[in-house]
Amino acid sequence: MADVVATAEIPEIVPTSLLNDQQRVALLRWMLHARIFDEVTIRLYRQGKMFGSVFAQIGHEAISVGSAAVLQPEDAIFPMHRDLGAHFVRGVPLRTIALNHLARQGSMMRGTDGTGHYADPQRKLYGNISHLGAMIPVAVGYALAAQLKGEPIVVLNYIGEGGAQTGEFHEGLNFAAVRKAPFVLIIENNQYAYSTPTTEEYACKKLSDRAIGYGIPGETIDGTDVERVYEATFYAVERARNGEGPSLIEAICMRMRGHAEHDNASYVPRELLEYWKKRDPLLRYQRFLIDNGILSEAEIQQMRREIEAETVRVLDDVLQLPFPPAEEAFKNVFL
Amino acid sequence: MADVVATAEIPEIVPTSLLNDQQRVALLRWMLHARIFDEVTIRLYRQGKMFGSVFAQIGHEAISVGSAAVLQPEDAIFPMHRDLGAHFVRGVPLRTIALNHLARQGSMMRGTDGTGHYADPQRKLYGNISHLGAMIPVAVGYALAAQLKGEPIVVLNYIGEGGAQTGEFHEGLNFAAVRKAPFVLIIENNQYAYSTPTTEEYACKKLSDRAIGYGIPGETIDGTDVERVYEATFYAVERARNGEGPSLIEAICMRMRGHAEHDNASYVPRELLEYWKKRDPLLRYQRFLIDNGILSEAEIQQMRREIEAETVRVLDDVLQLPFPPAEEAFKNVFL
Amino acid sequence: MPTMTLLQAISDALRYEMRRDERVFLLGEDIAEFGGAFKVTKGFVEEFGKQRVINTPISEAAIIGGAIGAALNGLIPVAEMQFMDFITNGFNQLVNVAATTAYRWGLPVPIVVRGPVGGGMSAGPFHSRSAEAWFAHTPGLKVVFPAFPADAKGLLIAAIRDPNPVLFFEHKGLYRKIREDVPEGEHVVPLGTARIVRPGADLSIIAYGRMVHIALEVAARLEDEGASVEVVDIRTLVPFDEATVFDSVKRTNRVVITHEATLTAGFGAEIAARIADKAFEYLDAPIRRVAAFDAPVPMAPPLEQAMLPSAEKLLDTCRQVLEY
Amino acid sequence: MPTMTLLQAISDALRYEMRRDERVFLLGEDIAEFGGAFKVTKGFVEEFGKQRVINTPISEAAIIGGAIGAALNGLIPVAEMQFMDFITNGFNQLVNVAATTAYRWGLPVPIVVRGPVGGGMSAGPFHSRSAEAWFAHTPGLKVVFPAFPADAKGLLIAAIRDPNPVLFFEHKGLYRKIREDVPEGEHVVPLGTARIVRPGADLSIIAYGRMVHIALEVAARLEDEGASVEVVDIRTLVPFDEATVFDSVKRTNRVVITHEATLTAGFGAEIAARIADKAFEYLDAPIRRVAAFDAPVPMAPPLEQAMLPSAEKLLDTCRQVLEY
Ligand SMILES: Cc1ncc(C[n+]2csc(CCOP(=O)(O)OP(=O)(O)O)c2C)c(N)n1
Ligand SMILES: Cc1ncc(C[n+]2csc(CCOP(=O)(O)OP(=O)(O)O)c2C)c(N)n1
Ligand SMILES: [Mg+2]
Ligand SMILES: [Mg+2]
Secondary structure: OOHHHHHHOOOOOOOOOOOOOOHHHHHHHHHHHHHHHHHHHHHHHHHOOOOOOOOOOOOOOOHHHHOOOOOOOEEEEEEOOHHHHHHHHOOHHHHHHHHHHHHOOOOOOOOOOOOOOOOEHOOOOOOOOOOOOOHHHHHHHHHHHHHHOOOOOOOOEEEEEEEHHOOHHHHHHHHHHHOOOOOEEEEEEEEEEEEEHHHHHHOOOOOHHHHHHHOOOOOEEEEEOOOHHHHHHHHHHHHHOOOOOOOOEEEEOOOOOOHHHOOOOOOHHHHHEEEEHHHOHHHHHHOOOOOOOOOHHHHHHHHHHHHHHHHHHHHHHHOOOOOOOOHHOOOOOOO | OOOHOOOOOOOOOOOOOOOOHHHHHHHHHHHHHHHHHHHHHHHHHHHHOOOOOOOOOOOOHHHHHHHHHOOOOOOOOOOOOOOOOHHOOOOHHHHHHHHHHOOOOOOOOOOOOOOOOOHHHHEEEEEEOOOOOOHHHHHHHHHHHHHHHHOOOOOOEEEOOOOHHOOHHHHHHHHHHHHOOOEEEEEEOOEEEEEEEHHHHOOOOHHHHHHHHHHEEEEEEEEHHHHHHHHHHHHHHHHOOOOOOOOEEEEEEEOOOOOOOOOOOOOOHHHHHHHHOOHHHHHHHHHHHHHHHOOOOHHHHHHHHHHHHHHHHHHHHHOOOOOHHHHHHHHOOOO | EEEEEEEHHHHHHHHHHHOOOEEEEEEEOOOOOOOOOOOOOOHHHHHHHHOOOOOOOOOHHHHHHHHHHHHHHOOOEEEEEOOOOHHHHHHHHHHHHHHHHHHHHHHOOOEEEEEEOOOOOOOOOOOOOOOHHHHHHHOOOEEEOOOOOOHHHHHHHHHHHHHEEEEEEEOOOOOOOEEEEEEOOOOOOOOOOEEEEEEOOOOOEEEHHHHHHHHHHHHHHHHHOOEEEEEEEEEEEEOOHHHHHHHHHHHHOOEEEEEEOOOOHHHHHHHHHHHHHHHHHHHHOOOOEEEOOOOOOOOOHHHHHHHHOEEEEHHHHHHHHHHH | EEEHHHHHHHHHHHHHHHHHOOOOEEOOOOOOOOOOOOOOOOOEEEEEEEEOEOOOOOHHHHHHHHHHHHHHOOOOOEEOOOHHHHHHHHHHHHHHHHHHHHHHHOOOOOEEEEEEEEEOOOOOOOOOOOOOOOOOOHOOOOOOOOOHHOOOOOOOHHHHHHOEEEEEEEOOOOOOOOOOOOOOOOOOOOOOOOOEEEEOOOEEEEEEHHHHHHHHHHHHHHHOOOOEEEEEEOOEEEEEHHHHHHHHHHHHEEEEEEEEEEHHHOOOHHHHHHHHHHHHHHHHOOOEEEOOOOOOOOOOHHHHHHHHOHHHHHHHHHHHHHHH
16 A cells, blocks of 8 residues: 555545635635644643543545535534534534533533534534444434435435444445435545554455445545545435435545554554645645635635634633533433 | 346256266255255144244255355355255255254254254354354354464355345455455345345345455356356355455345245235246256256156155154253253 | 233334324334234334335344434334344444433433343244343333233333333233233323232232243242232333332332343342342342243253243242241 | 563463464454554564454454354454443344354354453543443353453463353453562463452452452451451352352351442342342341442543442442441
8 A cells, every 4th residue: 555655646636616715715714623623632632631532633624524515504414533524514613512522511411421422413413422333324314214204304424444344334324225315424534443454444446336235326536635525425415315315435535643642653654644644635725725816825824823723712711611510420311 | 026027037057067967966966855855844834743933945945055065075164044955965964954953852952942053063064043144254253264274165154135234244244355264155135035025125236246345256146056056156165265265146046935934925926936936946957957868857756756755754753852851951051 | 991912002002102193103124014023013004104114124233223313313213123132233222322322412312122022932042032131231221021911002102202212022922922901092101110910918029021920820829828929010120110119028028039031140130139238127038039041042842941930930939938 | 470460461361372372363453563452462463473463344243253253163262342342243243153152052162352341531431331241141151350460361361261252351440550460371260260359257348340449448448447348359250159259248247249330230230139049148237239320431530430439439338238
């Protein structure tokens, strides 16, 4: 893999006619939000000020942002653990995200859980659980219910290429296909499942080829090109909304950090990271926007500064907050 | 489905150059054994003399017999619940089969379980458990162990098209593919999972297309042509033995009886059964052997009579035997 | 009041709830045209259509996970396991997704997972398991195990209306065997209420499911021997009605607990432990349990009868405790 | 004797067995070059190669099922769950295949499934569960839960040599916290033997896993209050060493049982039930249990501390029982 990649080209951003410039700026803003949240929490983690794990999603921003941006507010989204971008797209306030991630007083999860595991039913966002694959059947069931109720919504769900090897991936996707559920599944193939390279996870060329075995469309795309992700998701969502059933999209990217911040990822070959650094979804999109006169370098820097200041402020703030009180432990086991 | 099929042709037996006439006669004998065992147990069931369920495999004989016949004695086989033919091919005595099916004293399972759930480790035959799909990872593990030990054996495993929708199908087959385990999986697609037609089980055209998503060869074949089954299995087994990894074969057939004998299968369209009756794997092979001068009608009838007499005698005999004594219940929970 | 079998009462509850509330729908293997392996949903597809009576692939994780997702989207799914044994293939969905959603998200997951359990019909190790204790040990799941048709109806209706995930165990040996008058229409038995099915003064048998009937048989035989035996049907394991059980023990001072599940770490242990803690001073004899021998459920009748708890074993144990 | 942490002792047992018997091999997620999430198998791939230290896809059913199959073909697999919580995804393989094979086929399934469990480090509901009772209630599975490094080594070696499937629970809170002398080389602790880790006369605390250490702490504090408290580490849940436990209770006449798993239908109930049956006449006080509150394990420290059993709660309960 490392050899193949070292000599590989950096693909150009393939602009889609589905987006206007205002939307493009929004995409960048969400990607910046995600990237900066990671940068700030990584810093806090190093300073020993974080709580819980930091699953950075650096390298994934184009996937969660480009796909979530396609959805309507009524559509539902079931992100995985590197989809912070999608949370921003759905309009979850930074403070809410921070409260939940850090399990602080005021978190929707009352301290029972943390990271991105929360649900925001108003925004139709349902977080993952740790068990990889578990949310696929659940997201399919959500889509099935919409179908039964005659509501024209679509459910967008994500899984890592590692999680795609779970039994629940198979059962969920097959069930969706049989019922023609309005369901789109994006595999975020970031080359590793924790320390395990794709060669030890599966043996097919493209994971989107799994779609053939479910009788649904499948496509493998550049997951570092937010426009490409938007476009592929757009057609899959349209298809689902039209009652034509689910689709599978494999978006290729690279996990640019360790599995979580405790992991220095020394098992990842240097050249691989070098290559993918050049394919950074955020930087390339910034360049694209500048080259096309949509934003200036200065405007982007300004945006960055604002988001960074806000992120630092919110995280610092939230870190000052106490954890929820002990009594919360005894509530809501049953409703 | 029913419409498509009503006008469909009955395929000719496609003779394989891999078989000589002596082997062909053996194939017929095993198929007859399987068929007659079903006929006799169905009769006993109707007379209220059977014990446990009768999962007839009428319509499946070419699959279990044609594939199992490829194996060497050192190879291992993990049949499903309609693979009685494979038990005969492996050389399990009729009496042993009957003792186990009927959970009688002398059964290898000591009365703890019945039907084809037994294992005969000498013959490298490991029965299924009821939970569909469960034996796939187990069979893969068996193959993996052979690989680790450097033993050039192959593991042949079977699953219904219904069982192919379980998570364990996915996890098992993917694991086999990643490890290039010497493993061959045959999906016996008999159009129904209990009452559920294939349209409510999966949405792809051919289940062998699932192989693409595992990066292994896949092929859909006529499961009513024992020569075709032999040939397809032969090349898959050869490939596995050469260290080239697993294969997936989908063998198309029809379940000619109910799910088990309590079920009159009224949900199956008449025309479908009419069509498949003409495609009977046993009768067509008999005709083929006669047409090619390999056996005469009379010889076949003679064979049939002998096997039937033996089957009736053994089953009658075994049915006279007591169940194992109660004390067996308390043994072997742990070894 | 019509007379119904346990099976009919369960069908009746499902039909009643589906008529009353169009959010209720069913999913499972072979439940549509075929009406399910035990015919609990026979005729349902004709009345409610294939949208509300959904045949699924053989994918228990998809069935249970799908039910959870549909519940999150406002529906009330009742999932059938063809045999409860197969719940092991959807185990993760129940214990990790369904059981934690209220706690973590504050959102209701009003699903019911129901199906046949239990032994006694030579169905072998994979069609006979009594698995309720796994779920009773999983906070966030309710566990119901009726013994009588009227209770089955009332409890199933309560389970469907409960905002929490409920496991509903139906002993297949009782499906067509037990018959009684069942209230027509609305009939709710609140979860978490035990019932004294036979009052007595000298000994309490605490039971659920099929063992309630065996306990009644044993109580009748002991009456002939001059002992007055109370039988308490706990009906739901979670929530557990401590008050009724403790009250019984406090009156009789002797207790035998029985279930068909295997002994070790079965739910009977929990009942015994609670009594040994909170009703300790009322006990005049050791707490005994009568349960299955710790083994898979074997198929051949002599083995199965030996492995499962029987009236004889229960009778014997009751005599010992009475004589203690 | 070298001093080892619990984690080192576990690595040592694995290494020792792999050197001794080439049929022993490992499989699990990230266990090869990476050495596993907790580094139990660090350096193993270098010594034993990628054939005997197998990285798997994220497929717990394939890991456990694969182990079973390899065992049927003559090898001795030790499967790691990255966290024992994920065993729910391979549950069916354990309870239906592994647990029934000896009974049905008379064939050994010498697998060990091991991995980290337990709470106390803010790891949340999906990385903290203590799931041993599910398996203790499944006949055909052995269940081991060591508290000390030397025991962990000796029990793991015994587990690997056992012809039956064994679940081996390692409390991750003890991995690097507990350190003691561990015999080099051969060291076997037979499964099914409890150990009195502190003798006493007035009260028996029956514990396993992390709670043994808390029990010792509590016993020390009670000594200052003039009470002599015995601590029994059961070490294996299945098989269960009744003799040692009963003997202790018969001497002290008072008992408190504790585990980190949630209370209801936890293994403590089984211990209580057995004592309430077979050691009833020796009891001078109710049997009390100290366990986790019936909820998922929450993440935020105040909640988690409140939910898990603590030294304070154990102390309190012991005082009550002593004063009874
Ligand atoms: C069922 C299950 N098994 C194991 C784990 C432990 N685990 C957490 S993340 C991870 C790797 C995930 O890889 P992938 O799905 O590719 O997502 P990525 O982290 O690479 O984005 C593993 C093995 C888990 N969470 N769930
Ligand atoms: C995991 C699981 N779920 C449900 C069942 C109940 N069941 C037994 S056989 C069967 C249908 C099997 O269909 P298929 O795999 O196509 O095999 P066939 O009987 O058609 O040969 C079902 C649903 C089971 N045995 N295992
Ligand atoms: Mg990955
Ligand atoms: Mg079928």
